[in-house]
Amino acid sequence: KILLGATPAAIALFYLGYYVQFNGVPADQYLDIAQDTDFNLGTSNFTVEAFFRCESDATVGDYHCIVSFGWDLQLYWHDDSFKFWAQDGSSYFIDGSSFNTGNHSANRGAWYHVAVTRESSTFRIFLNGELMDTATSSTSFGTPTEDSSIGRFGPNNNLKADGRISNVRYILGTALYT
16 A cells, blocks of 8 residues: 555645655644554554655754654654654654664755665665665554654654655555565
8 A cells, every 4th residue: 555645736746756845844834644544553564765855954953754653653864864763652662763874874955765664573774775774673563643744743743854855655564675
């Protein structure tokens, strides 16, 4: 299943290869995706990917949230690298502090493709097609209790992206890159 879950105009922009510009400031500058069982990952294989270009400092601690499924799945650009967090509903079992693309791997002002996959109990994070890190966990994701978002961390309505996001893709059931 491929889900982009945004307004028809936003979907058209992603399909046509354009980007959406986020500036991290206005309260309404993000894309929300209504809660749906398609975001209940459990222990399923999946792929989450996007192109991102960080433009400037973000609003809180220079975290730029690209995609979040509430607390349960979060993909950020932070401190010149991409970081991924996964939660079982109460605690993180994959921590972006240790599962990321590496120090200074993604500079501000340049386009990068980032992808995170889960195949069985193996998590992988890729940067521009290169495997950057792996982590192992058979823990089940929690069930999201908030809307999923592109361009912000939905549960707290903060950590908004200040940059350009394009071609966000989420595939449930398939680890596209291994």
